[in-house]
Amino acid sequence: xxxxxxxxxxxxxxxxxxxxxxxxxxxxxxxxxxxxxxxxxxxxxxxxxxxxxxxxxxxxxxxxxxxxxxxxxxxxxxxxxxxxxxxxxxxxxxxxxxxxxxxxxxxxxxxxxxxxxxxxxxxxxxxxxxxxxxxxxxxxxxxxxxxxxxxxxxxxxxxxxxxxxxxxxxxxxxxxxxxxxxxxxxxxxxxxxxxxxxxxxxxxxxxxxxxxxxxxxxxxxxxxxxxxxxxxxxxxxxxxxxxxxxxxxxxxxxxxxxxxxxxxxxxxxxxx
Amino acid sequence: xxxxxxxxxxxxxxxxxxxxxxxxxxxxxxxxxxxxxxxxxxxxxxxxxxxxxxxxxxxxxxxxxxxxxxxxxxxxxxxxxxxxxxxxxxxxxxxxxxxxxxxxxxxxxxxxxxxxxxxxxxxxxxxxxxxxxxxxxxxxxxxxxxxxxxxxxxxxxxxxxxxxxxxxxxxxxxxxxxxxxxxxxxxxxxxxxxxxxxxxxxxxxxxxxxxxxxxxxxxxxxxxxxxxxxxxxxxxxxxxxxxxxxxxxxxxxxxxxx
Numbered sequence: 001x002x003x004x005x006x007x008x009x010x011x012x013x014x015x016x017x018x019x020x021x022x023x024x025x026x027x028x029x030x031x032x033x034x035x036x037x038x039x040x041x042x043x044x045x046x047x048x049x050x051x052x053x054x055x056x057x058x059x060x061x062x063x064x065x066x067x068x069x070x071x072x073x074x075x076x077x078x079x080x081x082x083x084x085x086x087x088x089x090x091x092x093x094x095x096x097x098x099x100x101x102x103x104x105x106x107x108x109x110x111x112x113x114x115x116x117x118x119x120x121x122x123x124x125x126x127x128x129x130x131x132x133x134x135x136x137x138x139x140x141x142x143x144x145x146x147x148x149x150x151x152x153x154x155x156x157x158x159x160x161x162x163x164x165x166x167x168x169x170x171x172x173x174x175x176x177x178x179x180x181x182x183x184x185x186x187x188x189x190x191x192x193x194x195x196x197x198x199x200x201x202x203x204x205x206x207x208x209x210x211x212x213x214x215x216x217x218x219x220x221x222x223x224x225x226x227x228x229x230x231x232x233x234x235x236x237x238x239x240x241x242x243x244x245x246x247x248x249x250x251x252x253x254x255x256x257x258x259x260x261x262x263x264x265x266x267x268x269x270x271x272x
Numbered sequence: 273x274x275x276x277x278x279x280x281x282x283x284x285x286x287x288x289x290x291x292x293x294x295x296x297x298x299x300x301x302x303x304x305x306x307x308x309x310x311x312x313x314x315x316x317x318x319x320x321x322x323x324x325x326x327x328x329x330x331x332x333x334x335x336x337x338x339x340x341x342x343x344x345x346x347x348x349x350x351x352x353x354x355x356x357x358x359x360x361x362x363x364x365x366x367x368x369x370x371x372x373x374x375x376x377x378x379x380x381x382x383x384x385x386x387x388x389x390x391x392x393x394x395x396x397x398x399x400x401x402x403x404x405x406x407x408x409x410x411x412x413x414x415x416x417x418x419x420x421x422x423x424x425x426x427x428x429x430x431x432x433x434x435x436x437x438x439x440x441x442x443x444x445x446x447x448x449x450x451x452x453x454x455x456x457x458x459x460x461x462x463x464x465x466x467x468x469x470x471x472x473x474x475x476x477x478x479x480x481x482x483x484x485x486x487x488x489x490x491x492x493x494x495x496x497x498x499x500x501x502x503x504x505x506x507x508x509x510x511x512x513x514x515x516x517x518x519x520x521x522x523x524x525x526x527x528x529x530x
Contacts, residue, residue, distance in 0.1 A: 174349045175351060176379070178381075181381065
């Protein structure tokens, strides 16, 4: 038996070839997910696994209507608001900071080690302290989210800004152009692909950050909902919350990908 | 009064301080380039040819000696100099026309209709009429380098510095680009310093060929190209050109063997 990839490139026949349908984007992924869920349901029923260990998908999904759309939306919005505000704050800090790091070798020497230390500190462990310092409300949660998701943005943006072809920097210098245009017309656009790969990572980290903050202190949000459901021993409900979080992360990741495709189509690898 | 040379190198030396010690890149380099002269610079890799260009452009200060452009000592970047790099290095997000106008937009922050007309005229001159709205990655390597040449000419520089501009191209495209350069500079004479590894390219294009030694780079010899202009496709078969190319090749090989 051959271990090589099946050949999907054969010419099209009159009847739809099942192998071609499988090769269509997303189809394989959806089938895999459906298969896993079916297997899970089967295992939960036949092996009689207690629902506090691993609830069956059917019992997880049945909690969606029993919670009701309004409560779900309330929790989703609470988490989404913190995640997006934290993400936005991270962008607002990370990009100017990356520009400063690239422009100034002195800053690079002094500030960069500090950033690495901040990144190496487990933010989850500081979260309770931040809550105590900043008190109730969204502010501490936004700060925690920002701390968790801004580091990849700084590093990746700085790398992108420095990866500009040196010829263009020489051209800029030879023209004696104002320094800010070297940033706006050469370095920043060249960093766009780097910035977006970091944005994709950061936006999912932002969801993690929001949930961590909710675990520490909150009375709303999907993270809070999971914690609350677990403490009430409503495991299927907690799992439902988990599914919602995964869906939120996926949606945010997709949104960033679409934004790149829409705003900077040239920054994507060309399809041949 | 005698008119000053376009470019004059006066006993120029360059030493780089690197992590592993001092590297002497250039030693006692003196030569002149007259106005509207095409000088080809030939030499082994690492002999400091690109360093010469960066000094003319004012991007690098010599350790000793001086560079003068039109009788004035170079002490910083000058705007009357255009540069064509080894790679086209175009902006991938900007269309061809905007790439040609990039120096103006970068210096002044905006472009006018005059700049647009000039870009169109230059694109016509380098044989890319009608490509203005395309993106760089829709063009071949040779076409991209033509855009690089148009970009360097957009600010109407007196001096054009070309750093192995055709070395990334295939042999046939490279030859074609050489003929195009002859035509372009035939229409608008410029002072050109052209760095190359190709002896036949140097013999075809230049008025004079400067041969350099290996590190530390210094001037081995200067040879005039005894062929009248206008030159064209037939020039490449001219015995004077083939003879000079053979002689240049011998010079470079001898130095390598020594």
